[in-house]
Amino acid sequence: MTSRRGFLAGLAAAGLAPRTTWASAGAPALLAAARTDTGAYVLCGLSAAGEVLFDIPLPDRGHAAAAHPHRAEAVAFARRPGRFAVILNCVNGAVLATLDAPNGRHFYGHGSFSQDGRYLFTTENDYEAGQGVIGVWDSAKDYRRVGEFGSGGVGPHEIKTLPSGDLVVANGGIETHPDAGRAKLNIPTMQSNLSYLSTQGSVIETVRLDPALHKNSIRHLDVSDDGLVAAGMQWQGDKGQVVPLIFTHKQGKAAGVLDLAPALYRRMNGYVGSIGIDHTGRQIAATSPRGGLVLTAELRGRVQDTSIDVYPDVCGVAFGPFGRMVTTGAGQVIGGLASTPNIYPKLHWDNHLVRI
Amino acid sequence: MKKICTLIIALILPVSASADSALVDRVISNHVIPRFRTLAQTTAQLAETAAQTCDLDNGQVVSDYHAAFDAWVSVSHLRFGPTEVDDRAFALAFWPDPRSKTTKALHQMISSEDPVIQLPENYAQASIAVRGFYAMEYVLFDEPTRALGHPDYQCALFQAMTKDTAMLSQAILDDWQPDYAALMLSAGQNERYQTDKEAVQELFKAALTGFQFTKDTRIGRPLGTFDKPRPKRAEARRSGRSLRNVVLATDASLDLARQLGQGEDALQSRYDELEHYFTTAVAKLESPVFAGVSDPQSRVKVEVVQQAVDRLLEYTLGGLGPHLGVAEGFNALDGD
Numbered sequence: 034m035t036s037r038r039g040f041l042a043g044l045a046a047a048g049l050a051p052r053t054t055w056a057s058a059g060a061p062a063l064l065a066a067a068r069t070d071t072g073a074y075v076l077c078g079l080s081a082a083g084e085v086l087f088d089i090p091l092p093d094r095g096h097a098a099a100a101h102p103h104r105a106e107a108v109a110f111a112r113r114p115g116r117f118a119v120i121l122n123c124v125n126g127a128v129l130a131t132l133d134a135p136n137g138r139h140f141y142g143h144g145s146f147s148q149d150g151r152y153l154f155t156t157e158n159d160y161e162a163g164q165g166v167i168g169v170w171d172s173a174k175d176y177r178r179v180g181e182f183g184s185g186g187v188g189p190h191e192i193k194t195l196p197s198g199d200l201v202v203a204n205g206g207i208e209t210h211p212d213a214g215r216a217k218l219n220i221p222t223m224q225s226n227l228s229y230l231s232t233q234g235s236v237i238e239t240v241r242l243d244p245a246l247h248k249n250s251i252r253h254l255d256v257s258d259d260g261l262v263a264a265g266m267q268w269q270g271d272k273g274q275v276v277p278l279i280f281t282h283k284q285g286k287a288a289g290v291l292d293l294a295p296a297l298y299r300r301m302n303g304y305v306g307s308i309g310i311d312h313t314g315r316q317i318a319a320t321s322p323r324g325g326l327v328l329t330a331e332l333r334g335r336v337q338d339t340s341i342d343v344y345p346d347v348c349g350v351a352f353g354p355f356g357r358m359v360t361t362g363a364g365q366v367i368g369g370l371a372s373t374p375n376i377y378p379k380l381h382w383d384n385h386l387v388r389i
Numbered sequence: 390m391k392k393i394c395t396l397i398i399a400l401i402l403p404v405s406a407s408a409d410s411a412l413v414d415r416v417i418s419n420h421v422i423p424r425f426r427t428l429a430q431t432t433a434q435l436a437e438t439a440a441q442t443c444d445l446d447n448g449q450v451v452s453d454y455h456a457a458f459d460a461w462v463s464v465s466h467l468r469f470g471p472t473e474v475d476d477r478a479f480a481l482a483f484w485p486d487p488r489s490k491t492t493k494a495l496h497q498m499i500s501s502e503d504p505v506i507q508l509p510e511n512y513a514q515a516s517i518a519v520r521g522f523y524a525m526e527y528v529l530f531d532e533p534t535r536a537l538g539h540p541d542y543q544c545a546l547f548q549a550m551t552k553d554t555a556m557l558s559q560a561i562l563d564d565w566q567p568d569y570a571a572l573m574l575s576a577g578q579n580e581r582y583q584t585d586k587e588a589v590q591e592l593f594k595a596a597l598t599g600f601q602f603t604k605d606t607r608i609g610r611p612l613g614t615f616d617k618p619r620p621k622r623a624e625a626r627r628s629g630r631s632l633r634n635v636v637l638a639t640d641a642s643l644d645l646a647r648q649l650g651q652g653e654d655a656l657q658s659r660y661d662e663l664e665h666y667f668t669t670a671v672a673k674l675e676s677p678v679f680a681g682v683s684d685p686q687s688r689v690k691v692e693v694v695q696q697a698v699d700r701l702l703e704y705t706l707g708g709l710g711p712h713l714g715v716a717e718g719f720n721a722l723d724g725d
Contacts, residue, residue: 068719096725112725142725163488190725210487212613212622214605218485221476221517252725267724271473273581299580306724322720346718362719381719 055389058105058123059086062369064387065349065360066095066109067380075380076109078123081355083366083375089126092119096142097191097385101172102150108132110155114139114211118155120176130176137161138168138181139211143191146172147232148198154232156189156202157181160210163219165189167202167230182234186226187219190252195284196260199237200230203264205250220269225251227264229284240288246276253307255352257314260284265305265319275299279308279319281332291317292336293328300324300341307385311352318357322348327359342367349386360386409585410574416592416648417570424464424641425471425562431457432558436551443544445529454529457554458522458630462637466599466645469591470572471564477557480513481521484624485606490518492534495527499538499546506542506549513553521557523625525550530627590715593649593705599642600702607635608695611679618682626678636671639698646705653712663704667697 055061061078067088068074074091076098096112105123116139120130134140137159144155153170165184170176186204193201206225208218217223224247229237242249248270255263266278275298279291301321308319318329325345331338346362358369360382367374435453442450461481464472472478483491494516498505505511518524527534528547535543573591576582582591606624611631613619623631643664650656670693674681681687710716 161488210485212487212610212619213485214609216485216602216606218487221479272469275580299583304724306720322718322724325718325721346720348720348724362721384720384725 053105053122053124054103055105055123061086061123061389062353062355063351063358063389064098064100064107064123065385066091066098066383067377068094068383070379070381076107076121077380079358079366079386080369081353082370083358083368084371085375085377085380087123087126089121089123092117095383097144098387099144099146099153100387100389102146102148104150106172108144108153108155110140110142110144113141113215114158114209115142116140118144120172132168132170132176132178134168135178138166140168141188141190145192145194145200148194152179152232154192154194154200156184156192158188158209158211163187163208163210165202165204167192167200167234169232180234182230183236185228185230185236185239187223188225188250191254193254193256193262195229195256195262196258198232200232201254201256201262202228202230203251203254204228205252205267206247207250207269217269220248223248223250223269225249225266227251227254227262227282227288238284240282242280242288242290249276249278253305255308255310257310258312259314261310261314263308263310263317263319265308267305268303272303276303278303278305278321279317279328279330281310281314281317289335291330293330293339297328297339297341300326301328306348307350309350309352309357309386311357316352316357318350318352318359320347320350320359322346322362329357348384349382351386351388353388358386409589410576412649412651413573413576413585413588413592415651416645417573420645420648421467422562422566422570424460424467425558425565428457428460428464429555429558429562431460432551432555436548436555439548439551443540445535445543445547451529454525455628455630458526458625458628459633459637461522461558462634463641465638466595466602466642468598469595470569471561474560474564476517477561480517481554481557482523483517483521484523485610485622486518486523487622490516491524491527492531494518495524495534496537499534499542502538502542506546509549509552509556512549513556520550520553522554525554526625526628586715589649589713592645593710593713593715596642596645596649596709597702597705599638599645600698600705603635603638603642604695604698604702607631607638608679608691608698611682612688612691612695613682615685615688618688620678620680620682623679629677631678632671632674633677635694635698639667639701642705643701646701646709650709650712656708656712659704659708660701663697663701666700667694670694670697 062081063079075088077088078086095109099108107121110118116134118132138157141156155168157166157168159166169180171179188205188207190205191203204226206223227240249266253265262282275295277290282288302323304323305319306322327342349360355369362381364377364380365374435457438453573588576588577585582588611623673690
């Protein structure tokens with residue numbers, strides 16, 4: 034446990050020693066961006082019990098954040114088609130670096146650090162080519178951009194680092210162009226995939242779903258300790274068609290669509306906003322803000338049991354040693370070590386909840 | 390007391406549920422069907438005219454094209470159900486096109502005299518980029534496109550395009566009546582619309598997305614940024630329709646919003662004010678294709694038009710939505 038004195042000493046030292054650990058920031062368990070009721074945007078650190086430990090102002094609406102594995106540094110991304118991201122010192126709120134997307138690229142709003150914490154990988158759009166790119170930034174060189182490689186598809190969204198050190202990327206398949214706002218340009222021909230990439234950029238494996246479901250956009254994902262990937266999708270086809278929205282996959286094996294009753298998928302309104310898998314790979318939770326619910330499934334190879342929690346405008350979800358935690362646009366932080374939800378009426382929690 | 394409450398709820402629920410279905414019924418009969426019928430009629434007329442003449446500068450061809458395009462813009466907010474089957478709406482309207490797929494595919498097609506145009510069935514399998522109103526616009530109004538290939542091929546191409554557009558429009562209308570209309574009217578008793586509210590919500594969202602697309606894309610694209618205005622990105626500028634499309638699309642979404650708020654005087658008078666603000670702003674524009682975006686003084690006028698559409702959008706969201714009981718949350722409305 035951090036003593037108050039130790040915490041303050043950490044604060045005082047922060048300006049001089051930027052390499053502070055998460056303990057100096059109050060040992061948050063999670064990060065989440067929010068809009069305040071005055072219309073400002075903040076990045077918050079949350080404890081395992083769902084208490085806000087710090088809040089740092091953001092220059093614009095943040096989408097997701099990425100947490101450095103050791104140091105109290107967070108990357109907050111502007112939402113797509115954003116051209117900047119900021120690296121924040123979570124002890125004193127200082128901006129350590131600003132990442133500017135190079136010409137011809139914009140961020141999609143997600144990123145992930147390499148296992149050792151040196152490199153940051155960001156999902157980006159090479160919009161003139163209509164191809165996805167992973168940008169590489171070196172935290173040892175003030176987060177300078179040191180390279181990029183193809184994401185293995187179009188419209189890469191969430192990216193995670195696997196236990197093996199490789200990367201897994203959800204290529205959503207949807208072509209957009211900043212000159213056309215958020216208009217989706219290729220729905221009739223879109224093709225989503227899940228790509229496994231080495232940190233050098235070679236494609237290790239590509240997973241595509243049933244061609245009949247080519248309008249199912251794989252957007253969000255999470256990874257268990259043994260590398261089981263859970264992916265959440267957003268259906269771009271006719272809303273009358275009820276399709277599976279969640280699948281799991283392990284490298285080298287076949288993808289398994291989560292075999293849920295169609296009525297359950299129907300309640301998710303074709304839209305998974307965020308997905309989490311626990312470290313054992315035995316529990317998956319997917320949120321649907323459009324359905325106003327969280328679906329939790331117990332897995333033992335296949336689905337053993339499911340439950341639905343109804344929370345209006347729920348979106349962020351994460352698993353940790355604290356169990357499952359979710360956040361809502363109405364300010365609630367539910368689950369974790371807290372027995373009753375924490376409610377922050379002035380904070381509208383944005384799409385994602387990021388485990389540190 | 391508890392008994393009374395139960396009784397009241399029991400009395401209110403069926404009324405409000407049937408009110409929803411009566412509302413959906415009115416909107417389908419007065420807004421949706423007449424507009425799709427006009428689209429089917431005007432596109433059929435265009436195909437007929439095109440079949441009779443190979444003179445693409447013929448006044449009748451041009452005016453029929455405008456009438457059909459008007460009809461499309463006036464339904465372009467109704468993007469659900471029949472328009473989405475087989476990607477029909479994408480085939481009718483492939484825009485925005487930031488990577489110029491239409492020009493590339495069309496020029497390739499004309500230069501190589503691709504025989505795909507010979508049969509309507511084949512043309513329906515052609516790339517979506519060479520189908521519909523925006524591709525037709527190149528054949529009628531774009532000089533570099535007109536200069537390519539043989540006039541006979543240009544003529545056959547235009548005939549194939551107009552026939553394809555008419556078939557798509559008729560297919561949408563045929564799906565709407567009676568099947569899709571019946572589906573929406575039986576909301577609460579089918580899989581697609583599991584409650585009465587869901588059908589109302591579908592129509593409400595159509596009005597919203599219509600305003601949103603007009604604001605962000607139809608106006609936002611040519612506006613670009615102050616430092617980098619993009620007049621050449623204006624929608625359908627070759628046929629001089631950019632502003633006309635903004636007006637038609639806004640009128641269409643507004644008509645839908647008003648019909649959804651029928652009988653609610655406060656809503657209607659607020660829409661009156663917002664409509665007045667919009668038409669006044671539009672009247673001050675000099676260029677039908679937003680050419681003024683590069684000049685700081687006339688740029689402001691385009692920004693005011695955009696602001697007027699944004700006000701309609703915001704009021705629909707914050708005023709009409711709660712009235713209909715279909716308000717949406719922060720994440721539900723604006724996910725990623």
